[in-house]
Amino acid sequence: MYIVRYSEIGLKGTKARERMEQLLVRNISKGLGELSVEATIKRGFGRIYITGETDSDRAADVLSRTMGVKNYSRAIHSRFTRLEDITSKAVELWADKVNGKSFAVRARRTGQHDFSSRDIMRAVGDAVYPYAGRVNLVNPDVEINVEVRENSAYYFGEYSPGPGGLPLGSEGKLVALVSGGIDSPVAAWSVMKRGCPTDLIFCSLAHPVDTRDFLIAAKALNDNWGHGYDPKIHIINGSKLVGELTDRSKFKLANITFKRILYLLAERIAKKSKAHGIVTGESLGQVSSQTPESLHATSHNLEVPVMRPMLGFDKDDIVALSRKIGTFPESSKGEFCSLFAAHPITRPTISELEEDMKNFDFLEHLIGNDTVIRGSEIADFLSSLGESDVEASEVPMNSIVVDLRSKDKYEQWHFPGAVNMDLQAVDQLFSSRDGNTYIFYCMKGLQSAYAASRARAMGTTAYFISEDKLRKKVEA
Template identity: 45%
Template sequence: MKGSKEPTILILLRLGEITIKSKRTRRRFEKVLLNNIEDALKSNNIHDYRIHREWGRIYIETNDRRALNILRRVFGVKSLSPVIHLEFSNLEDLVKQVVPLTIDKVTGKTFAIRARRVGEHDFTSMDIARELGAALLKYSRGVDLRNPEVEIGVEVRWNRAYIYTEVVEGYGGLPIGTEGRVISLVSGGFDSAVAAWYMLKRGAMVDYLFCNLGGLAHEKGVLSVLKVLADKWSYGYRPVLYIVDFRPLVKEIVDKCDRSLFNIILKRYMYRAAQRIAYNTGAEAIVTGESLGQVSSQTLTNLEVSSRAVEIQILRPLIGMDKDEIIEMAREIGTYEPSSLVEEFCAIFVEHPKTRASLDEVLEEEMKIDEKVFEDIMRRVESIDLKSIGREDLLPADIKIASIPEGAIVVDLRPREEYEEWHYPDAINTSLADLVKLVSKLGKDKTYVLYCRTGAESLEGAVLLRSIGYRAFSLKGPIGRIKCLVRRS
């Protein structure tokens, strides 16, 4: 593109469920999708791009190859392909142009042509597949329509053709912003993050409510989970996190209520808090990560009793999912690692919780609670724009250091050739990928100081090591500063 040294790529986006909507709804949904696509690109510092829209297709032209992985995370996109665009006069001309573009792909392999077309032509999609297949056959190991090693896609639209050999699956769903706003209760654990993701996928703008039970450490853990959802998946709007300090209410329940009903009573108050915020923000539902029968408060009876605390609709996207399925999805969407670090804050354990509570006994116990405590914590609700906070805000305050403590093991994360050219005295060289393997051999009783070329990988490594129980730091500054540090010492 203009002024760029990088080669331009053209990406074809295929729309999913949007295409089965009525014309009026489809136009509205596509408008929202285009806005979300632009937000996705700009949020990831891709500003040099062009968008071309046709019925059922969107084309993105850019010189940044990151766009492919970013755009697959925009809900409403079913799949996408890097394509080569060409114009042709007739079928013979089309085949003549496509053959040299695809010979290398089919050489020595089985292949299939997948053709489709839009517009008026004197040939069919089958004709394209037949003629192009015949022209490529001599270079290949043959045609295999059922299980080819290579698939060549040819999409013809009037006198234009788009050629591709790669199909990257998107996540489908509906564009965020087409289905209103919800408030999702989050704890930082696996379930609530995955539940929120499913609501994003269905086109809802998701804001979050965190009822803090574990103080600042719990809050930072939840923020690290929600930053993944905000930065990686929430295109087209600015998600907000609402924080309520529930610890005074927890003490009130523990001190005054039947402990076997603690989980249900606490959940009912969380629902009430979520409903209050939903009504204040125009949200139409609250969302939870509950799965039927997973824990005592999630039996069918207890869910019914809990739900009776509020009038607003409660959506439970995970209600029929097993824990293994939820964790697998957490890995897929990127919340598994941060969630695994805050899971310990997600429950206050009751030794013998009731699995079939009655509404009458819960209401009787709730009469013992001073409602002023709830009203007081709801007057002190904090809100955070999740896209405005940076990674630095989530890091431990002491993780970056300016000098190396005595007795620390220094680890150089740069490439081997840079390490051999110069390194900090007695530093050990390894890669970020092999860092855990290295320190596991050296032991947890030591202090580790990491450095790299820019400070980014060393910071990532220090966070990683701390998450698994090591005392680790990142040495401040780029490599030039670290060299100066050695000279001064």
């Protein structure tokens, strides 16, 4: 069996505590069901008890990923009538395990008894000591835990951590702007941990390449941590944005304007879905659109609050958490601002942004290109996209290689024979449909992925590759 413990739920009032305990039981049950673990779940005061098919590690796997679980223990349960029954059971369970090792006894007790927790520790310690090497209360080789509740005793060796927080579904609904990168999935996870059912919004700039990266992150988030809620996943075709925002004559603050557009999209979806906030992965000062000035301008006059759980986190901390929760991407195709500005703006004013936004008149068009699936449908949707063949592993013979980086980067190093071109001029290559094969590359991959996707949409054979991969091929 397992004993499951929670933390903050126990601090709530009677009604809130009852509701949250029921939610936690429901979410655990759903998670166990997803792994076909047959179990019975019962609530006790401050504890949840799981019996049934609990010998495998599958139950522990679910508990380690259920929001609201502080920690849990695999335990042995027995009933007793006197303290000697407890000590006898402890000897039966631990005599062999403490042989030649140091040990310590920890005990907790609730209910009416003629002995205290200290009495339990002393009695069990005295009974087990003849079989052990020595006592070590600070750093024992073996820890004996006994938890007594009324006339039941639970014996276990360790506390295994859960994620903590509150049960998913216990707080208000949110929407999260999520990419296939590092920060935003962690931000979504953070508010899910606080009990908020969270729908995800993704704006694709280079479909299907970046869509696939996003869905991989969303699937890990939903499959690993989402039992208890089946979120809506909004996938918006934002490819039109690239062509518009790279027009320097219309948009002076393209990277900031793009973020403002994302906020407006999220606000519209939040209102429609009755969500109470917009979650982003922004970390103060990390990139150009995340300075205090940028955040002030982009969120100005929004009617739905923007929540930024990563705001004070260092990048290393976010990366570590991303790895821990299973959303860290295998590769990064770069930040969106690299698409829109060679020298991104970091200190925009609200009036400057408003001038840019006067040139943006197709919000309804973007909303109209909103594909909506459920979290439970991500795997099927990924399959429908097929395997990606847009990213090249080699440079085909007689292909035209296009370098989309800045001119100074091109002059420092470029692939032999590559031509340097601005992203805005790429469409001119495809107008004649000359039958050539094109290979695009940039620093990370996002610009070149967009260019290749755009070329294919116009009937041209095209691939993308990152600068790093090309360098390795040249050096090999």
